[in-house]
Amino acid sequence: MTLYDWPKASAFGRVVPKNKIYEHAGASTTLKDLFVREVDQIVWAQKLAPETINLPASKSVGEIQVFRITQREPNLNLDALRAIDRAIPFPLLFELVHDAKVKLTAAYKRPNEIDSSKWVLGDYFEAQWLAEDTPRMSLPVALNMGALYERLLSPLVEQQAARLLPHPASGFAEDPQSPFNAEGSEEPFSLEVRIARAEAIKSKTRDIERIKSRLAREKQFNKRVAINAELRVAKRELERLVSTDQE
Numbered sequence: 274m275t276l277y278d279w280p281k282a283s284a285f286g287r288v289v290p291k292n293k294i295y296e297h298a299g300a301s302t303t304l305k306d307l308f309v310r311e312v313d314q315i316v317w318a319q320k321l322a323p324e325t326i327n328l329p330a331s332k333s334v335g336e337i338q339v340f341r342i343t344q345r346e347p348n349l350n351l352d353a354l355r356a357i358d359r360a361i362p363f364p365l366l367f368e369l370v371h372d373a374k375v376k377l378t379a380a381y382k383r384p385n386e387i388d389s390s391k392w393v394l395g396d397y398f399e400a401q402w403l404a405e406d407t408p409r410m411s412l413p414v415a416l417n418m419g420a421l422y423e424r425l426l427s428p429l430v431e432q433q434a435a436r437l438l439p440h441p442a443s444g445f446a447e448d449p450q451s452p453f454n455a456e457g458s459e460e461p462f463s464l465e466v467r468i469a470r471a472e473a474i475k476s477k478t479r480d481i482e483r484i485k486s487r488l489a490r491e492k493q494f495n496k497r498v499a500i501n502a503e504l505r506v507a508k509r510e511l512e513r514l515v516s517t518d519q520e
Contacts, residue, residue, distance in 0.1 A: 275377075275409075275410050275428065276368075276375065276377065276403060276407055276408075276409045276410070277377075277409055277410060277411070277412055277425070278409035278410060278411055278412075279318070279319045279321075279339060279412075280321075280325065280326050280412065282325045282326065283319045283320055283321050283322070283325040283326055283339075284318070284319060285317050285318060285319055285320045285338075286316065286317070286318060287316065287317045288314065288315065288316055288317075289315040289316065289317050289340075291305075291308050291309075291312065291315065293360070294308070294315065294356055294357055294360050295308075295356075296360075297359070297360035297361075298356040298357070298359045298360045299359075300356060304352060304353075304356055307350050307352060307353055308353055308356075310345065310346070311344060311345055311346050311348075311349050311350060311353060312342060312343070312344065312345065312349070312353055313343040313344060313345045314342070314343040315340060315341075315342055315343075315357070316340065316341040316342075316343075317338065317339075317340055318339045318340060318341040318368065319338070319339035320336060320338060320339075321336060321337040321338070321339065321412075321418070321421070322335070322336040322337075322418075323335075323336075323418070326412070326421075328415065328416075328417055328418050328421060329416075329417045329418065330417065330418050330419075331417040331418050331419030331420070332419070333383055333384055333419055334364055334417075334418040334419040334421075334422045335363070335418060336363045336364075336418065337363065337364050337365070337366060337418060337421065337422055337425070338361060338363045338364070338365050338366070339365070339366045339367075339368065340357060340361075340365055340366070340367050340368070341367075341368045341370060342354075342357075342367055342368070342369050342370065343370045343371070344369060344370065344371040346371070347371055347372070349369060351397050354367055354378065354380070354397060355380075355394065358380060358382060358392075358394050359392075359394070362390075362392065363382075364379075364382045364383075364422050365379065365380075365382065366378075366379045366425060367379060370405070371402075373404065373405050374402040374403060374404060374405060375402070375403055375404075375405055375407075376399060376400045376401060376402045376403060377399075377400045377429060378397055378398070378399045378400065378429070379397065379398060379425070379426055379429060380394050380395050380396060380397045380398070381394075381395040381426060381430075381464065381465075381468050382394050382395070395468060395472075396468075396472055396475070398426070398429035398430050398433045398471070399429070399433060400428075400429055400432065400433075401432075412425075413425065423464045426464060427464060427467065430464070430467050430468055430471045431467060431471070433471060433475075470514065473514050474511065474514050474515065477507065477510055477511045477514060478511065480507050481504065481507045481508060481511065484500060484503055484504045484507055485504065487500055488500045488501065488504060
């Protein structure tokens with residue numbers, strides 16, 4: 274996964290007090306405790322906007338904000354990121370930092386079709402940890418802010434889905450700048466289609482792991498036979514999800 278060399282003009286660099294997040298997100302005591310326990314510092318690092326990166330806004334994306342979160346622990350509960358996403362009315366990208374490593378994380382965020390003042394937030398997609406001194410690459414080429422947002426999210430979506438699979442599958446791009454079109458297809462998949470596909474793969478992979486756990490615990494032969502049959506069905510469904518024939 275790639276780290277991006279954010280344009281200098283987009284630098285914002287403001288430390289965000291946790292209590293500001295609490296106020297805007299309506300944080301419960303449990304959520305506040307989570308922030309105290311797991312989050313060291315929140316920095317509003319970059320503001321990707323028409324005036325800072327010279328790209329016009331699109332209908333759904335006016336700006337993209339980059340938040341840099343320094344973690345106290347190796348793992349961060351995603352409820353912390355959801356709280357920040359709820360507090361900030363723009364699409365967000367997160368750079369999570371811990372122990373001299375960094376990874377990019379984001380959820381697809383779009384305006385509510387009924388009430389554009391509200392936002393719909395999907396599942397989070399996470400890259401792998403990289404060393405802080407990993408060389409960064411320039412932002413992908415895009416015609417507007419909406420296209421840039423898709424180009425930034427697409428590698429996260431595709432590569433997280435690919436990591437869930439037991440072996441590489443066709444349809445998952447290695448190149449973070451590729452348009453992610455299916456083999457033989459003239460048009461790239463929309464971001465929504467790729468996200469739906471990745472979420473379905475994630476859900477089915479979890480189903481398979483739960484079935485395997487049940488199989489490992491079961492001692493009765495006839496029940497093991499039934500669970501094995503259920504496992505085969507689930508594996509076939511996963512294969513259909515990643516098959517290019519279904520695309």
